[in-house]
Amino acid sequence: MLKKILLPTILLLLAYGFWISSDFKTIAAGISLFLFGMLSLEEGFQAFTGGTLERLLRRTTSSTGKSLLFGICSTTLMQSSSLVSVITISFLSAGLITLTAGIGIIFGANLGTTTGAWLIAGFGLKVNIAAYAMPMLVFGVILVFQSSRSLKGIGYILAGLGFLFLGIHYMKEGFESYKDTINLAEYAVAGYPGVLLFTTLGIFATVVMQSSHATLVLTITALAAGQITYENALALAIGANVGTTITAILGAMSANEAGKRLAAAHLVFNLVTGAIAIIFIYQLVALVNGMSALVGIADDDYTLKLAVFHSVFNVIGIVVMLPLINQLVNALEKYIPEKRPEVDQPKYLSDSSAAFPGTAVEAVRLETLRVYEAALRIIIDGLGMKAADVLSSNNLEQVLGTQNRIHQFDIDAMYERHIKGIYSAIVVFISDTTFSRREEQSADLRWLRDANINLVEAVKDTAQLQENLIFYTGSENPEMRAAYNRLRTQVGLIIRDLEEMRASTAGVIDVLSLDALKLLVEEDQSRINQTLTELIGKRAISPSMGSSLINDSVFAHDICMSLISAAQNLFVTGEQHLTQAAHDVTLDKSDLSKIGTQASAESLNR
Amino acid sequence: MKRKKLLKTLSRLLDMKGHKQREHRDELKVLLRKLKKKKVELEERVRLEQDERKRTRLDKELEIINAQRIKGLKTLEELMQV
Structure with a gap:
């Protein structure tokens, strides 16, 4: 109900404002251009995700210090802590970075965003930036129409900067002319009530505009025009800092628990920092005055002093919160626990991980790894083996030979519980991701989907094999027992080899x-067929036993092949840029059979 | 002549499809180099290996690498012709 009334009310109020004051119209247009510029800037930087940004993020978040620095630098560069926090949430949701690293980035982003205040206070108000805006807009728009993704990205960035500058220019102009008609400074409230009132106003303005940057620019321009007092401007800056968490909170709504924890950390940090700034506001003002005098900022240059204040209280926040980062992580993990559903659900697939092509591919890869692990568990248990035996260096055939019988293991139920939910979600996620993927990312997703199909096939084949396996391992016929143990050993040894490879980079x-x-699996298969023919020829097994064994050896062969094919798509942890080329040279069944025929011809010639 | 060359360079720069193909070709070349290096390493290991069973396994790997290189070279040839 409230939602339905809110938008028309805001529109009506704005229309009324435009009607009674042309200066208000100029300021509102300035804010709109500024916000549009930020949207354009975000669009531009998103063009560079799916490669460079992800690689950089992964490399630069290995320690808290590095994460902090990354947060500062990326926000300084992008001039949007909101974009950085949304990207960080999507990376965290996709499992690419740890919560500690994510918190480090968010802390850094809070400090990085203060550079905006410096730029506007030190440069934006003293130079006619509208003069720079026009060429940027022209070049930007021309580049936006190019087909190259990078050029388009640069175009959006240029146009974004152009709109930002133009927006600042209009806000500045609006406040300058406002000065002649109405003096907002008359409404200034002194003391703590004023601090609390303007902090609330700052929070409200930032929540509405979804940009602390916009609130800060508005504050600085109003302060420069003498429309608000210095003290009230400080309170607005504190409010903007708290209000900016709304973007992260909205972003985390569609994220998983990890994303929600990060948004909560962001809120905690900004609330603590805001509380410190409010409580010690007069001491901070004295500190800012001292520092400003030290670096040569004029006593009445309140705009620059506001920038100093903004940086100082964020630095204090970092100094206070950084030593408590581990306690914060523990508390967040405790109060926002991971849900354990009856049926395994995807952990990394969410709207926020779908937002960027690179994170979408990585999220699908991590989910596929979960399917792989579940499939291995089911196959090992379904074939009556123990993970400890399969993954050790023991002689597996000997170990399995000592077993007298295998217990029934409900493979279908385990599949429904541990695989189906994730598998279905992966299929839907791949079909639903509507972002403009690059060719190589589409190929990556296609290969990952194939890996999932391979894994599901391996589990289904295990279910087929299980029935006769249970029957014949309890059989009186030693040849049949040995033959079925060989089939199990074949699968077990392939799992052992694959797990060894997975453990290495x-x-x-x-x-x-x-x-x-x-190739080894193919050769095993021909050996098994050879043995089978001999066994049937010697009448060691009945024809019906023989036909069962032939069918089941095909199932064992298919399980091995499916697992290897899945691993080939899943295991590359480095040199991912070479995956397309690797698929070009990977051997298919016909290539392998050619080598197999060659090998048998050679062995005959010997 | 110079203008023609400039236009050709420009169209090559702006041709995204061609760029992708060049990238693909370069990746394949890198992979083939790596495979060749691995082949030389394996040949050396086969030469030094005393254990018959291990040598057979290494021989198999060598056969696979040879087949992969042949397949890769064929693909590279096709890409060069495009």
């Missing part, structure tokens, strides 16, 4: 060497 060449495993 696999490059493209290592993953390509998995083709050798495929």
Whole structure:
């Protein structure tokens, strides 16, 4: 109900404002241009995600110090702590960075955003920036129409900067002319009531505009025009700092628990910093005065002093909160716990991880790894093996030979519980992601989808194999027991090899060497067929036993092949830029059979 | 002549499809170099390996790498012709 009334009310109020004051119209147009500029800037930087930004983020968040520095630098560059916090939430949701690193970035972004105040106070108000805005807009718009993604991105950035500058110019102009008609400074409230009132106003303005930057620019321009007092401007800056968390909170609504924890950390940081600034506002003012005098800022240059104040209280926030980062992480993990559903659900697929192509691919990869792990557990249990035996260096065939019987394991139920939910979500996520993916990212998603199909096939084949396996491992016929144990061993050893490779940091060449495993599986298959023919010929097993064994050996072969194919798509942790080329040289069934025929011809010639 | 060359360079720069293909070709070249290096390493290991069973396994890997290189070279040839 409130939502329905709010928008028309705001529009009506604005229309009334425009009607009674042309200066108000100029200021509002300035704010609109400024916000539009920020949107354009965000659009421009998003063009560079899906590669450079992700690589940079991954490399620069290995420690809290580095994360902090990354937050400062990226926000200084992008001039939007909101964009940085939304990107960080999406990276955290996709599992690319840790919560501690995410918090570090958010702390840094809070300090980085203060550079905006410096730029506007030190440069924006003293130079006619509208003169720079026009060429930027022209070049920007021309580049926006180009087909190249990078040029388009640069175009959006240029146009964004142009709109930002133009917006500042109009706000400045609006407040300058306002001075002649009405003096807002008359409404200034002194003392703590004033601080609290203007802090609330700052929060409200930032929530409405969804940009602390816009509130700060508005504050600085109003202060420069003498429309508000210095003390009230400080309170507005504190309010803007608290209100800016709304973007992160909105961004986290569609994120998973990790994203929600980060948004909560952002809110905690900004509330604590705001509280410190309000409580010690007079001491901070004295400190800012002292520092300003030290660096040569004039006593009456309140705009620059406001920038100093903004930086000082954010630095204090970081100094206070940084040593408490681990306690904050623990508290957030305690109060925002991860939900454990009956049926396994995706952890990394969310609207925020779909926002950027690179994070979408990584989120699908991490979910596919979960499917892989669940599939391995089901296959090992379904074939009556123990993970400890499969993953150790024990002689697996010998270990399995000592088992007299295998217990029934409900593979279908385990599939429904541990795989189906995630698998379905992956399929939907891949189909639903509407962002403009680059060719290589679409290919990555396609390969990951294939890996999922392979894993599901491996589990289904295990269910097929299980029935006869249970029957014949309890059989009186030693040949049948041995034959089925060999099938289990074949699958177990492939899982062992794959897990060894997964534990090492696999490059493209290592993953390509998995083709050798495929060849071994093919050779095993022909050996098994050979043994089978001999067993039937010797009448050691009945024809019906033989046909069961032939069918089941095909299932075992298919399980191995599916697992290897899935691993080839999943395991590359480095050199990801070479995955397309790796797929070009990966051997398919016909290539492998050619090598197999060659090998058998050679062995015959020997 | 100079203008023609300039136009050709410009159109090459703006041709995104061509750029993608060049990138693909370069990646394949890098991978083929890596495979060649791995092949030389494996040949050396096969030469030094005393254990018959291990040598057979290494031989298999070598066969695979050779097949992968042949497949890669064929793809590269096709890409060069485009």
